[in-house]
Amino acid sequence: MKKVRKAVIPAAGLGTRFLPATKALAKEMLPIVDKPTIQFIVEEARKSGIEDIVVVDGKSKRSIEDHFDSNPELESNLEQKRKDAMLKMVQETTDINLYFIRQSHPRGLGDAVLTAKAFIGDEPFVVMLGDDLMEDKVPLTRQLMDSYRDTGASTLAVMKVPHEDTAKYGVINPTNVFKPGLYNVANFVEKPNPADAPSDLAIIGRYLLTPEIFDVLEKTAPGKGGEIQLTDAINTLNKTQRVFAREFKGARYDVGNKFGWIQTNIEYGLKHPEVKDQLREYLKQLSARLVDEDQNNQ
Known part of the structure; x- marks a missing residue:
């Protein structure tokens, strides 16, 4: 079984829910107090043991690359003024194996993941969405990696949500509990009406996927909104190899909307x-x- 070493962070969305701020600024650079949201995602990946990270970005996302690049003028200024704590903080953002790939058109999450195929190769990998910040004693990405070590199978993070909110999420149809907190899944339903939702376990922004997902994505037709839906591809993958769901019981912060x-x-x-x-x-x-x-x- 190959080690999980790589992560994909999709960041090519237009950020329309935060206009006009995101007209020229990447949504992923909106700060939580004093730190861009995408930095929290990168830090979770590193704490989980991820070695290489690729950010799939788009137009008007240059600020993300600049944030994780070195800034000699700033670093020199902080060094001269002996602002050592600030200097360390700035330098830590560059001490990362971070790569960037451009998604030419926003064709959906599935297409963004497919864009990273050459970077991932034939290895298992994680997908980390920037709209969700997760807090737990063990990082959620690490929890997925631990589950993969036990099963060797793709695993999605899920969390219980109010039943009336199921229309906002992809929802799993669990068949049985494989082990505490880990579910076998019959299928995945994208944004069901609450009356039709098979459970209250909603897919949240962390996925561990085997490389076979790329072959499926290449054959997946556009779904809702004319976009290639990752959930559709995972449903297809689940027909040929098991896909599990890991229930997350830590704290989740949704930064994908204004409130x-x-x-x-x-x-x-x-x-x-x-x-x-x-x-x-x-x-x-x-x-x-x-x-x-x-x-x-x-």
Whole structure:
């Protein structure tokens, strides 16, 4: 069984939910307090033992490449001013085996993954979506890698969601529990109506896939929205080799929409050493003010 060494981070989306900010700025560069969202994804990959990462980007995504590139002028300035902590922080973003591939047209997640075929070769790999930040004692990507070590099969991360929210996700139809937290799956349903959803276990933004997925993707016809859906390809793969689902029980932060992004900034801000005390006090004052306003409006 080959070791899981590589990760694919799709980052070619247009980011329309964050316009006008994303007209010229990559959505993946929107900060959570003081760190771009994509850096959290890269850090999760490294903590999980991933050695090589490819970012599948598109037009107007140059800021991602610049962020992970060296900046000699900035580093020299910080060194001269003896701002050692900041210098270390900046240099850590370049100490990564990071590669970039351009997806010429946004044809969907499946096409973005297919774009990385030459980089991955015949190895198992992980796909990490930038809209989801995950927190747990063991990184979610590492959990998927551990499951693969036990099964040798593709494994998707899933999480229980409110039943009325199943229309927002791909949802699994589990057949039985292979072992605690790991499900055999009959099929995967993309954004079902809640009345038709086979479970409340929704696919979240981490996948571990065997290289056979590329042959399937090359034959997968466009689905919803005229895009090549990764879920469709995984369904096909599941007919010839088992695909498992690993239930994630840690904390998930959805930064793919405005409210989720603001909520995540508050949550992370309350843990950030530089701003947590000020933010906590501000939230107390804001809460008291909102209560007063509500009472006055009654």
